Amino acid sequence: MKLTPESLDAFKRACTENEDIAEIMRTHALNWLEAPVADIGAGRGDIALRAFPTLECVLIDRLDFAQFPIATPHRRLRRDVFEATVGDLGHPRTLLMSHVLQYLDDDEDALRALLARVNAAKLLVASNINVGVLGRLIRWSTPVFPDTNPEVDVPLIDERYDCVRTWQFTTSIHAGGRTELASRALHLLDVQTTRENIDLASHFLADEGLERSLTFNQEVRAYERR
Numbered sequence: 560m561k562l563t564p565e566s567l568d569a570f571k572r573a574c575t576e577n578e579d580i581a582e583i584m585r586t587h588a589l590n591w592l593e594a595p596v597a598d599i600g601a602g603r604g605d606i607a608l609r610a611f612p613t614l615e616c617v618l619i620d621r622l623d624f625a626q627f628p629i630a631t632p633h634r635r636l637r638r639d640v641f642e643a644t645v646g647d648l649g650h651p652r653t654l655l656m657s658h659v660l661q662y663l664d665d666d667e668d669a670l671r672a673l674l675a676r677v678n679a680a681k682l683l684v685a686s687n688i689n690v691g692v693l694g695r696l697i698r699w700s701t702p703v704f705p706d707t708n709p710e711v712d713v714p715l716i717d718e719r720y721d722c723v724r725t726w727q728f729t730t731s732i733h734a735g736g737r738t739e740l741a742s743r744a745l746h747l748l749d750v751q752t753t754r755e756n757i758d759l760a761s762h763f764l765a766d767e768g769l770e771r772s773l774t775f776n777q778e779v780r781a782y783e784r785r
């Protein structure tokens with residue numbers, strides 16, 4: 560994983576995706592979800608802070624995001640989620656997984672085992688939809704960057720859950736110019752932002768006629784355990 564708390568913060572500041580995700584959850588899912596919540600790969604923790612600041616929530620992440628504010632009933636846990644016990648996660652009734660499945664799907668059995676162990680009643684999942692320019696970026700990047708880990712749309716691989724609602728929205732990531740936009744595109748691909756990689760991504764963006772913004776589709780899904 561090439562992501563750092565600083566690179567994640569820079570990416571999130573260049574778009575409104577977390578505000579949009581939090582608004583969808585606050586408006587449509589607040590009365591549906593059940594506390595306590597565990598936010599898996601919470602990053603800054605800002606989605607939970609905006610969406611459900613009064614609910615009990617464990618913000619688990621293997622990186623150190625202590626510098627970012629959290630709501631009073633929320634608490635951070637710095638740990639690899641695969642090493643966390645259900646007690647560590649606060650015996651959650653709802654799991655929030657926003658833009659994190661791409662990091663959790665290397666070992667599908669381990670992900671299944673985690674979901675089975677936690678046995679949450681409800682899941683909220685946010686991920687990109689890889690159509691349009693994002694789909695082309697991912698297809699282009701796979702042979703170019705051997706260690707790419709793009710946010711492909713991971714099926715939830717747990718047949719015990721039914722998807723009961725979806726909400727779609729569009730995100731635009733903004734930049735001052737093509738070089739900066741290229742480094743944002745590399746973040747989406749989880750590729751190191753070296754000079755050489757930025758040049759390669761800049762060429763892709765130039766071919767697409769993109770210089771200052773990149774727009775892609777996203778989806779929030781709500782799941783219930785049968």
Ligand SMILES: C[S@@+](CC[C@H](N)C(=O)[O-])C[C@H]1O[C@@H](n2cnc3c(N)ncnc32)[C@H](O)[C@@H]1O
Pocket residue numbers: 562567571577599600601602603604606619620621622638639640641656657658659662663
């Ligand atoms: C793309 S960020 C998304 C952050 C946040 N959910 C959001 O939407 O803003 C993915 C986060 O998952 C965390 N992560 C990845 N694998 C993890 C694991 N096995 N255990 C805990 N955190 C993990 C990363 O450190 C990173 O902060």
